[in-house]
Amino acid sequence: MSKKLVVIGAGMASGRMLETLFDADPAAYDVTLFNTEPRGNYNRLMLSPVLSGEKTYAEIVTHDDDWYAQHNVTCRFGERVVHIDRDRKVVVGENGEVPYDKLVLGMGSTPFMIPLPGHDLDGVIPYRDLEDTERMMGLGAKTGSKAVVIGGGLLGLEAAAGMAAQGVDVTVVHIMGHLMERQLDPAAGYLLRKALVDKGITVMCNANSKEILGQDGKVRALLLDDGTELPCDLLVMAVGIRPATALGEAAGLATGRGIHVDDQMVTSDADILALGECVEHNGAVFGLVAPLYDQAKVLAQTLLGQEATFVNKEVSTKLKVTGCDLFSAGDFAEGDDREDIVFRDPARGVYKRLILKDNRIIGAVMYGDTADGAWFYGMIKDGTDVSDMRDTLIFGPAYQGGAALDPMAAVAALPDEAEICGCNGVSKIDIVTAIQGGATTLGDIRATTKASASCGTCTGLVEQLMGTTLGDDFVIPTDQAICGCTDLTHEALRRLIKSQELKSQEAVWQELGWQTLNGCHTCRPAVNYYLLADWPLEYADDPQSRFVNERRHANIQKDGTYSVVPRMWGGITTPDELRAIADAADKYNVPTVKVTGGQRIDLLGVKREDLPAIWFDLNQAGMVSGHAYSKGLRTVKTCVGTDHCRFGTQDSTGLGIKLEKELWGSWTPHKLKLAVSGCPRNCAEATCKDIGVICVDSGYEISVGGAAGMEVKETELLCKVATEAEAMEVICAFTQLYREQAKYLDRIYKWVAKVGLEWCKEQVVDDLENRRALADRFEVSQSVYRTDPWAEQARPEPAKQFTPIADLTLEAAE
Amino acid sequence: MSWLDIGPVDQIPLRGARVVKTRVGCVALFRTAVDEVFATSDRCPHKGGPLSEGIVHGRAVTCPLHNWVFSLETGQAQGADEGSIDTYAVRVEGGKILLDTSRFEAVAAA
Ligand code: SRM
Ligand SMILES: Cc1cc2nc3c(=O)[nH]c(=O)nc-3n(C[C@H](O)[C@H](O)[C@H](O)COP(=O)(O)OP(=O)(O)OC[C@H]3O[C@@H](n4cnc5c(N)ncnc54)[C@H](O)[C@@H]3O)c2cc1C
Ligand code: SF4
Ligand code: FES
Numbered sequence: 001m002s003k004k005l006v007v008i009g010a011g012m013a014s015g016r017m018l019e020t021l022f023d024a025d026p027a028a029y030d031v032t033l034f035n036t037e038p039r040g041n042y043n044r045l046m047l048s049p050v051l052s053g054e055k056t057y058a059e060i061v062t063h064d065d066d067w068y069a070q071h072n073v074t075c076r077f078g079e080r081v082v083h084i085d086r087d088r089k090v091v092v093g094e095n096g097e098v099p100y101d102k103l104v105l106g107m108g109s110t111p112f113m114i115p116l117p118g119h120d121l122d123g124v125i126p127y128r129d130l131e132d133t134e135r136m137m138g139l140g141a142k143t144g145s146k147a148v149v150i151g152g153g154l155l156g157l158e159a160a161a162g163m164a165a166q167g168v169d170v171t172v173v174h175i176m177g178h179l180m181e182r183q184l185d186p187a188a189g190y191l192l193r194k195a196l197v198d199k200g201i202t203v204m205c206n207a208n209s210k211e212i213l214g215q216d217g218k219v220r221a222l223l224l225d226d227g228t229e230l231p232c233d234l235l236v237m238a239v240g241i242r243p244a245t246a247l248g249e250a251a252g253l254a255t256g257r258g259i260h261v262d263d264q265m266v267t268s269d270a271d272i273l274a275l276g277e278c279v280e281h282n283g284a285v286f287g288l289v290a291p292l293y294d295q296a297k298v299l300a301q302t303l304l305g306q307e308a309t310f311v312n313k314e315v316s317t318k319l320k321v322t323g324c325d326l327f328s329a330g331d332f333a334e335g336d337d338r339e340d341i342v343f344r345d346p347a348r349g350v351y352k353r354l355i356l357k358d359n360r361i362i363g364a365v366m367y368g369d370t371a372d373g374a375w376f377y378g379m380i381k382d383g384t385d386v387s388d389m390r391d392t393l394i395f396g397p398a399y400q401g402g403a404a405l406d407p408m409a410a411v412a413a414l415p416d417e418a419e420i421c422g423c424n425g426v427s428k429i430d431i432v433t434a435i436q437g438g439a440t441t442l443g444d445i446r447a448t449t450k451a452s453a454s455c456g457t458c459t460g461l462v463e464q465l466m467g468t469t470l471g472d473d474f475v476i477p478t479d480q481a482i483c484g485c486t487d488l489t490h491e492a493l494r495r496l497i498k499s500q501e502l503k504s505q506e507a508v509w510q511e512l513g514w515q516t517l518n519g520c521h522t523c524r525p526a527v528n529y530y531l532l533a534d535w536p537l538e539y540a541d542d543p544q545s546r547f548v549n550e551r552r553h554a555n556i557q558k559d560g561t562y563s564v565v566p567r568m569w570g571g572i573t574t575p576d577e578l579r580a581i582a583d584a585a586d587k588y589n590v591p592t593v594k595v596t597g598g599q600r601i602d603l604l605g606v607k608r609e610d611l612p613a614i615w616f617d618l619n620q621a622g623m624v625s626g627h628a629y630s631k632g633l634r635t636v637k638t639c640v641g642t643d644h645c646r647f648g649t650q651d652s653t654g655l656g657i658k659l660e661k662e663l664w665g666s667w668t669p670h671k672l673k674l675a676v677s678g679c680p681r682n683c684a685e686a687t688c689k690d691i692g693v694i695c696v697d698s699g700y701e702i703s704v705g706g707a708a709g710m711e712v713k714e715t716e717l718l719c720k721v722a723t724e725a726e727a728m729e730v731i732c733a734f735t736q737l738y739r740e741q742a743k744y745l746d747r748i749y750k751w752v753a754k755v756g757l758e759w760c761k762e763q764v765v766d767d768l769e770n771r772r773a774l775a776d777r778f779e780v781s782q783s784v785y786r787t788d789p790w791a792e793q794a795r796p797e798p799a800k801q802f803t804p805i806a807d808l809t810l811e812a813a814e
Numbered sequence: 815m816s817w818l819d820i821g822p823v824d825q826i827p828l829r830g831a832r833v834v835k836t837r838v839g840c841v842a843l844f845r846t847a848v849d850e851v852f853a854t855s856d857r858c859p860h861k862g863g864p865l866s867e868g869i870v871h872g873r874a875v876t877c878p879l880h881n882w883v884f885s886l887e888t889g890q891a892q893g894a895d896e897g898s899i900d901t902y903a904v905r906v907e908g909g910k911i912l913l914d915t916s917r918f919e920a921v922a923a924a
Contacts, residue, residue: 558861
């Protein structure tokens with residue numbers, strides 16, 4: 001007679017196990033199958049296509065009534081097992097007992113629900129089974145429905161995309177900085193977010209849920225930490241799963257995070273086996289189906305008395321959202337000797353990254369073109385040595401075996417119909433025809449074919465084509481690229497950030513085809529500056545992309561200490577301020593106090609740990625950061641002017657203070673120094689500043705482009721105005737022009753030499769409307785940046801970053 | 815190995831660093847954009863620049879004083895510069911940073 005086998009849970013894992021078992025020996029066991037869900041085995045993975053309407057439930061059933069009948073399975077669907085009695089070897093279901101010779105546990109896992117206030121309201125659901133799916137589909141039937149999904153992982157996004165496909169207005173709330181952070185790096189996360197936003201889904205990252213608000217026992221809205229309220233008719237929580245261990249634990253089986261099993265899938269009781277998401281094997285728990293299928297095979301073989309061993313392998317992830325092709329596999333965790341290979345194709349929205357260690361691929365992330373995913377995944381699993389194909393590896397299997405590519409030869413070898421310019425759909429033959437028709441410069445090509453005229457990333461390709469077609473007649477221009485991370489020049493980068501409306505670093509890296517993951521110390525500060533200058537309200541300044549001085553808001557010294565320079569508006573100070581500075585110098589043992597060349601006082605040699613405290617003290621006395629460290633406004637030097645000087649023509653001190661109060665805090669391409677002198681004797685040395693004002697009887701002479709550093713240059717006259725108000729507006733407008741146009745790290749004199757003083761005059765002197773618009777844009781930016789960074793950093797939480805994270809010298813001494 | 819819990823990993827900003835004071839000088843803990851943590855000596859072999867104050871890019875850091883670039887994995891200076899910094903074993907478990915302190919203790923005992 002066959003032995004009695006009881007299986008708890010008709011899930012993905014146990015279903016596969018039964019198939020293997022019956023294939024090998026249909027008569028070995030008499031099977032009873034329990035399932036809490038009122039149905040048998042179906043393909044849980046396919047719930048997402050059901051939700052989005054691409055499939056029906058009937059299409060995803062894997063085992064139907066016929067199948068169970070044919071294999072003599074006693075089905076107890078809709079019945080939960082409540083107890084396992086190991087002594088009597090019986091399983092207790094809600095409707096009665098069943099004895100077993102062998103028992104298989106396949107209970108899967110339970111979705112984790114964050115215990116936020118309101119989590120038990122009606123309309124707060126997980127995403128796990130058909131009931132949940134139907135609940136979400138029901139929302140699509142009503143027009144104007146809103147849903148919030150907490151969790152930007154695999155499940156949450158499939159739920160969001162599915163509901164959006166049904167016409168629901170969906171918002172995803174994710175606590176981390178980018179979506180699917182466990183499977184994707186920030187670059188792929190950026191592309192994914194973009195695709196979802198294109199589908200009409202609202203995506204909020206770095207968002208913390210605080211409370212679920214209800215009305216009459218039903219969910220009404222989600223409240224975030226920052227006070228934002230997101231109204232919703234349904235709230236789906238997809239924040240993780242917990243192995244379903246309760247039954248096993250109650251029966252006294254060894255459990256950790258999951259029910260412990262050995263390599264043969266046997267639990268601590270020799271007659272009880274387990275598989276799927278409810279188990280823990282060698283410290284690992286499971287959340288994807290691939291390893292579960294391996295477990296299913298091993299478990300079936302064990303039941304049949306055959307030798308088999310489960311080995312946990314790397315898993316790969318795909319997201320089942322139409323139009324979002326992503327793939328990730330392997331390991332991104334820390335380790336030694338790793339290398340990245342990065343490939344980006346902005347025109348097609350493609351990103352690929354391989355992580356190598358000891359000449360073997362250990363991880364792969366791909367977005368947009370995942371065709372080679374399986375190939376890379378195979379090499380990860382096999383540990384293939386890739387030294388021989390390193391150079392062309394990222395291009396996939398199609399490129400292997402050939403010699404290394406010469407870019408010119410590669411372009412020459414492209415077929416006529418190959419698309420060169422993705423933005424305008426221009427193929428190679430169009431460009432070659434244009435060249436044969438007489439085009440000899442890039443400008444000609446742009447005019448005749450539009451190639452390289454939009455985003456410009458194909459410029460290199462077009463030039464190479466001109467090179468191969470025109471031969472020696474064409475010399476490929478070699479403009480200075482910013483750094484090794486890109487072929488773009490600063491000018492091209494600035495143009496593209498504006499024309500393509502790129503508003504995040506990830507957008508720049510991806511859309512402009514950066515060759516490194518997140519830039520380097522040369523390009524990243526520039527990119528950070530351009531983004532904040534062009535999108536002051538949308539882009540948030542990134543301290544991690546700033547040189548140490550600008551991140552610490554102090555100048556680093558050669559011994560690693562810092563200098564602290566408080567602002568003295570227009571060079572004016574008071575006895576109280578001086579006393580506070582003296583007190584601070586005493587309190588923090590400042591070794592050197594020096595009067596700077598910028599009319600203020602420098603406290604040199606302050607320890608990093610003391611910075612927030614000394615700032616706090618100076619703040620208390622009403623002083624703020626002097627930005628002596630920034631690519632931004634430094635000082636506005638003044639002379640005494642009409643207040644005291646017998647030659648003074650205007651209130652130069654007063655104008656200097658006004659200008660400093662207007663401009664302080666602003667970030668500029670390089671540092672910005674101003675001065676205002678009360679008469680042409682020019683005691684404030686205004687004619688060697690970036691912007692200088694000389695007061696005369698009839699008004700104010702504004703001159704620009706001076707320098708007194710590595711080069712000494714006299715300013716040139718920009719214009720003369722009659723009133724203080726006009727002087728202020730011209731200076732703000734000119735500063736904004738500089739902020740919007742100049743290359744990062746060009747002082748004003750260098751920039752003016754490139755664009756010409758005449759052009760600057762046209763922009764801010766002759767064209768009054770433009771002057772006003774520039775000044776207005778400056779004010780918008782200043783509404784964000786005219787603040788004291790010291791006050792910000794001296795608060796308790798940010799101040800922690802100035803201290804060591806741990807001090808082991810004390811511990812060792814104890 | 816002797817793993818010591820240094821604290822939660824989110825105390826280090828992404829693409830940033832913090833220091834741990836030890837008997838052998840400051841050790842810098844770096845956290846990269848993709849959330850890996852590395853530990854190296856905080857002292858630049860060129861002129862002693864505090865590496866924890868540098869810009870972290872990819873798996874490398876640029877010294878804040880004169881822009882030498884070091885691999886956080888191997889400790890080797892990149893490009894034309896020659897020199898290296900010590901690297902220490904570190905891992906993250908359950909959101910906690912675990913640093914192998916055996917090498918500091920060995921020095922302390924010696
Ligand atoms: C503190 C001060 C010297 C002093 O004791 O007076 C100073 C100190 C430094 N200057 Fe300066 N400059 C100081 C006024 C000047 C002046 C005079 C002025 O502003 O009227 C100039 C010439 C005017 C000019 O800028 O054209 C000046 C031209 C430079 C330059 C050359 C800039 C150029 O484009 O040619 C640099 C290098 C750079 O910025 O790349 C520089 C860079 C530096 C740095 C920040 C070097 C560095 O990167 O570490 C010095 C920081 C020292 C420290 O450890 O704190 N400093 N520096 C002055 C601070 C003024 C203030 O109150 O903010
Ligand atoms: C919407 C969705 C999409 C997914 N997409 C993918 C994907 O694309 N790729 C991938 O690899 N993985 C995916 N997964 C994960 C995958 O579905 C699971 O890893 C897999 O289903 C786990 O199989 P299992 O047999 O362990 O558990 P389950 O399939 O969950 O089956 C367990 C069954 O046991 C029943 N049960 C529990 N307790 C009892 C009890 N006491 N008595 C009786 N019955 C009980 C449950 O009702 C359930 O039906 C997805 C999951 C979901 C929810
Ligand atoms: S002149 Fe040179 S040494 Fe003196 S403060 Fe300026 S940068 Fe430093
Ligand atoms: S001290 Fe590090 S580069 Fe000079």
